Amino acid sequence: MNIPTSRRGFLLGSGALMVSFSLGAEAQEGEVQAGTNAPQPTVTAIDSERLDSWIRIDENGDITVFTGKAELGQGIRTALTQVAAEELEVEPGEIELITADTGRTPNEGFTAGSMSMPNSGTSIRNAAAQMRRLLVEAAARTLAVAPESLTLQGKKIRSGGRSLSYGEVAAALNLEVPLAGDAVLKAPEALKVIGRDVPRVDIPGKVTGAPAYIQDMRLPGMLHARVVRPPGYGATLAEVDTSAIEAMPGVVRVLRDADFLAVITEREFQAVTAMRALARLARWNAGAELPDQADIQNVLRGLESEVGTVAEQGDANPSGDKVFEARFTRPYQMHGSIGPSCGIARLEPDGTLTVWSHTQGVYPDRAAIAEMLGLEPGRVRVIHVEGSGCYGHNGADDAAADAALIASRLPPGRPVRVQWMREQENAWEPFGPAMSITVRGAVRNGRISDFAFDLWSNIHTTRPGGAGALLAARQKSDPATPNVPRIQISPSGNGDRNANPLYAIPNKRILWHFIPEMPLRVSAMRALGAYANVFALESAMDELARLAEADPVAFRLGHLEDERARAVVQMAAERFGWETAKLGPGRGKGFAFARYKNLAAYLAVAVEVEVERETGRTRLVRAVAAIDSGQAVSPNGIRNQTEGGILQAASWTLYEAVTFDRRQITSVDWSSYPILRFASVPDSVDVHVIDRPGEPFLGTGEAAQGPVAGAIGNAVRDAIGLRLTDLPFTRQRVLAALAAG
Amino acid sequence: MTVKLKVNGTVHEVDADPATPLLYVLREDLELNAAKYGCGLGQCGSCMVLVDGEATLSCVVPILALAEREITTLESLGTQDDPAPIQSAFIELQAAQCGYCIPGMMMSAQALLQRNAAPSDQEIRDALRTNLCRCGTHMRILAAIRRAGEMMSAQAPANRRAG
Numbered sequence A: 001m002n003i004p005t006s007r008r009g010f011l012l013g014s015g016a017l018m019v020s021f022s023l024g025a026e027a028q029e030g031e032v033q034a035g036t037n038a039p040q041p042t043v044t045a046i047d048s049e050r051l052d053s054w055i056r057i058d059e060n061g062d063i064t065v066f067t068g069k070a071e072l073g074q075g076i077r078t079a080l081t082q083v084a085a086e087e088l089e090v091e092p093g094e095i096e097l098i099t100a101d102t103g104r105t106p107n108e109g110f111t112a113g114s115m116s117m118p119n120s121g122t123s124i125r126n127a128a129a130q131m132r133r134l135l136v137e138a139a140a141r142t143l144a145v146a147p148e149s150l151t152l153q154g155k156k157i158r159s160g161g162r163s164l165s166y167g168e169v170a171a172a173l174n175l176e177v178p179l180a181g182d183a184v185l186k187a188p189e190a191l192k193v194i195g196r197d198v199p200r201v202d203i204p205g206k207v208t209g210a211p212a213y214i215q216d217m218r219l220p221g222m223l224h225a226r227v228v229r230p231p232g233y234g235a236t237l238a239e240v241d242t243s244a245i246e247a248m249p250g251v252v253r254v255l256r257d258a259d260f261l262a263v264i265t266e267r268e269f270q271a272v273t274a275m276r277a278l279a280r281l282a283r284w285n286a287g288a289e290l291p292d293q294a295d296i297q298n299v300l301r302g303l304e305s306e307v308g309t310v311a312e313q314g315d316a317n318p319s320g321d322k323v324f325e326a327r328f329t330r331p332y333q334m335h336g337s338i339g340p341s342c343g344i345a346r347l348e349p350d351g352t353l354t355v356w357s358h359t360q361g362v363y364p365d366r367a368a369i370a371e372m373l374g375l376e377p378g379r380v381r382v383i384h385v386e387g388s389g390c391y392g393h394n395g396a397d398d399a400a401a402d403a404a405l406i407a408s409r410l411p412p413g414r415p416v417r418v419q420w421m422r423e424q425e426n427a428w429e430p431f432g433p434a435m436s437i438t439v440r441g442a443v444r445n446g447r448i449s450d451f452a453f454d455l456w457s458n459i460h461t462t463r464p465g466g467a468g469a470l471l472a473a474r475q476k477s478d479p480a481t482p483n484v485p486r487i488q489i490s491p492s493g494n495g496d497r498n499a500n501p502l503y504a505i506p507n508k509r510i511l512w513h514f515i516p517e518m519p520l521r522v523s524a525m526r527a528l529g530a531y532a533n534v535f536a537l538e539s540a541m542d543e544l545a546r547l548a549e550a551d552p553v554a555f556r557l558g559h560l561e562d563e564r565a566r567a568v569v570q571m572a573a574e575r576f577g578w579e580t581a582k583l584g585p586g587r588g589k590g591f592a593f594a595r596y597k598n599l600a601a602y603l604a605v606a607v608e609v610e611v612e613r614e615t616g617r618t619r620l621v622r623a624v625a626a627i628d629s630g631q632a633v634s635p636n637g638i639r640n641q642t643e644g645g646i647l648q649a650a651s652w653t654l655y656e657a658v659t660f661d662r663r664q665i666t667s668v669d670w671s672s673y674p675i676l677r678f679a680s681v682p683d684s685v686d687v688h689v690i691d692r693p694g695e696p697f698l699g700t701g702e703a704a705q706g707p708v709a710g711a712i713g714n715a716v717r718d719a720i721g722l723r724l725t726d727l728p729f730t731r732q733r734v735l736a737a738l739a740a741g
Numbered sequence B: 001m002t003v004k005l006k007v008n009g010t011v012h013e014v015d016a017d018p019a020t021p022l023l024y025v026l027r028e029d030l031e032l033n034a035a036k037y038g039c040g041l042g043q044c045g046s047c048m049v050l051v052d053g054e055a056t057l058s059c060v061v062p063i064l065a066l067a068e069r070e071i072t073t074l075e076s077l078g079t080q081d082d083p084a085p086i087q088s089a090f091i092e093l094q095a096a097q098c099g100y101c102i103p104g105m106m107m108s109a110q111a112l113l114q115r116n117a118a119p120s121d122q123e124i125r126d127a128l129r130t131n132l133c134r135c136g137t138h139m140r141i142l143a144a145i146r147r148a149g150e151m152m153s154a155q156a157p158a159n160r161r162a163g
Helices: A024-028 A076-088 A116-143 A166-171 A268-281 A293-302 A362-373 A396-407 A422-428 A470-477 A530-547 A552-558 A563-576 A635-655 A704-718 A731-740 B023-031 B085-092 B102-113 B121-127 B138-154
Strands: A053-059 A061-064 A095-098 A151-153 A157-160 A162-165 A223-228 A238-239 A251-257 A260-265 A283-285 A306-312 A324-330 A344-348 A353-357 A380-384 A416-419 A435-444 A445-458 A507-514 A586-596 A600-611 A617-629 A684-689 B002-007 B010-015 B048-051 B055-057 B069-074
Touching: A024 A344, A053 A116, A061 A076, A076 A116, A116 A157, A116 A162, A116 A166, A151 B085, A157 A166, A162 A166, A166 A507, A223 A268, A223 A396, A251 A268, A260 A268, A260 A470, A260 A507, A268 A416, A268 A507, A268 B023, A283 A293, A293 A435, A293 A445, A306 A324, A324 A530, A344 A396, A353 A362, A353 A396, A362 A396, A362 A470, A380 A470, A396 A416, A396 A470, A396 B069, A416 B102, A435 A530, A445 A530, A530 A552, A530 A635, A552 A563, A552 A586, A563 A586, A563 A600, A563 A617, A563 A684, A586 A704, A600 A704, A617 A635, A617 A704, A635 A684, A635 A704, A704 B002, B002 B023, B048 B102, B055 B102, B085 B102, B102 B138, B121 B138
Parallel strands: A061 A095, A223 A416, A353 A380, A445 A507, A617 A684, B002 B069
Antiparallel strands: A053 A061, A151 A157, A157 A162, A223 A260, A238 A283, A251 A260, A306 A507, A324 A435, A344 A353, A344 A416, A435 A445, A586 A600, A600 A617, B002 B010, B048 B055, B048 B069
16 A cells, blocks of 8 residues: 555544544545444445434444534534434533544535534434434343333443443444434433533644644645636636746646646745745736726626515505615625635545545535546545634635645645635635615504515525536636526525515515626625625614614514514513613614524624714624524533624624725735724623523524624614614724715 | 754754745644644734744744744643643633634733733733634633633742743
8 A cells, every 4th residue: 555554644633623534545444434344435425314324333332423514613513412412321522423524424515504403413313312212222122121111321221230331232233224213302301411511622622732624634745735826807827937936946846727827845835935936927818807896786786687586475665754765785795714725635546536625515515526527426535624714605615626636636645735825715715795785664653564675686605516616627628617696585595585574564575686697706605695684674674663763672572473583682682781771972772683594593682882983983892692593502602603693793794895906806815804803892792592492403603693783783873873874884984974964 | 954943942953944934834844733824914813923922923934033032832831631721711711613713812812911910901902903813702712811811820920831
């Protein structure tokens, strides 16, 4: 075997991390698949309908749980382990969790949409309950006692003084059985691990310098690469003389394939140096001009191709003497991961390809990479390794594709690590789409009578989906082309997510004016359309409450019938001290609510802001939120995610807009794309979790994004008497609004 | 060419271009993980280390400038089994989401707390002025640094962890 078998450097050990990077060759030797003796091919089709695809218990009683979802920093590794531990009657530390890996785990699509707990959490809980039932029934037969008489503790099944270990019972069982789907879950009052604040398993390693991220992987013989990207979208490589670069220290090779240009070196900084030199030598033909940023919202509206009806009820005709109408806008905004994207790939001696990626979807990414390289999907294995937080579709898939394309041109056994530079991440990641929304609403007899909501947006999902979703595949010879975007109207929504108010309104019409063209590359960013839609909707709710001469919280409650919605509104208002809060000069309070996707987590938030009239600086002073994500697995994890959502949404709302000239993206660093800094961090952020034992998991991660924007806008309105409708609320915008009065 | 660097108390002879930023040597030659590449521009603080006790952006400092200097990374403060106060505090308060920025935050805080274990909120914010977090973990980071200061104050000076 010509691949070094040392695991040093690529086994992210640390005790906290349980992802093992298994060589394909090792897999062929059967070392990877616990509990099986047969040699395993490099890539195994995982049958997600079978119990042992989710949980295995070996003869030693070691428990392995498999999830198709990925840890993105949201804490899913910990929460999913809790769910399995609960039903198996063990401690979370006794479970090894294997995450997204096309060679080992079920296909659970993307880790997105706040669906990890609803999807994988529910699947794992059911599988664990089935496993428990199989163990108990087998032990009962062996011990010749009734199953109900058995107790489970310490990985043992006990009956009086006798006991059997999980390992010995499991060894005699056939676990290659279909998922039952009828396993009985533990009753809410019997739960011991679900609902407990189990410390995150990954934090000790991360705060002591253990290898924790794909950026920390060091494979034997690993080369480094940097890609030279074009100056702008659609630019093509006219000519480049690579001979001087090939003579630079450490340069193994310059790879050019049509418009794809990369340099491969022995050491990492050599790649940076060579990339910069190569970029100076490359001559590009410019692509199409970008629109004028100052007029982007009108340009986008002009590209409308069709109108989809999101919701319609009664005959919405906002009229009369109490009508609010406004146009709201959201700019392109970026994910802005603190760690730029990274991908690692290695061609194996048998011609298969192994790719390590912080992608949100190992299976879709595998399909796209295989298509790009003309391989059967089964010849590519994509293994998720954590990266920096992504908050949606960032450069992860592209960096993986860069690495895969380069590795496919290198000798087998030479892994290559592609690290994107900061300016590449900022210029080439797919942004959260710019949107504009026109709202018209009318109040009659103290209630909303008519409501019309027209939104203009691209599709928010251009993930793989085919090789055309990958930059490298578009740049190489025989290029792939992106899928043609189509309007999709579904219950959970996309660009139209949360455009339909949850409030009881007799006459409403919600329309998505679809924009197929994408002058800037866009895709999924935390909450999709819900961020801008809830901003517009909750801003309008505030103005409609004023027209009704009603308190904004009372006005919302007057239009909410769902008891769980009412509960979060009431709790946020009460804990904030909505009715009693005494605010200083220049300060204002604002409130907002949404049920994410109208079918997931409920979140209400009250905020206090401070606006400096002299400078236009707006600061979030404090925020108090209440969230109901269904059965709470890790209350502290829910608080952590929601605090993060509040601060990130505040950053989007106050500071963030992608900038561009007619040729290229210009917000390529942290001075041209400012985000929240410690000087402006709030005095306090409080999140209250409403637990719903026995209710389904609803997910948490994206619930705060829209409500926070709405609440800040409403608080600014309260502070200065002016309604801001264009995101973000920069100093210049606030000063301009104040000057215009 | 060979450059001598004293990192975490040990002198290493590193064979690298003297213009190489310290970050690349820490990560590639010394296989240290805590200092992260975030921007390469000195704008985000993910690469923060201590040089002679001062918080320093390792992505923009060439190794040429660091001979004879004491370089300290997060790894030297403590381990999972024997964490330093700053590490214990971040674990106790679960002050991380993705955690990528956290080692840099901790080194900025460590530089502050070594001078002043009871900083004001404003002093903590000032010490973190270069550090960016994208997950929005700021409130927990501030709380963890306050907690670390309490733990460091509670330790007898003779027992105070070096670093």
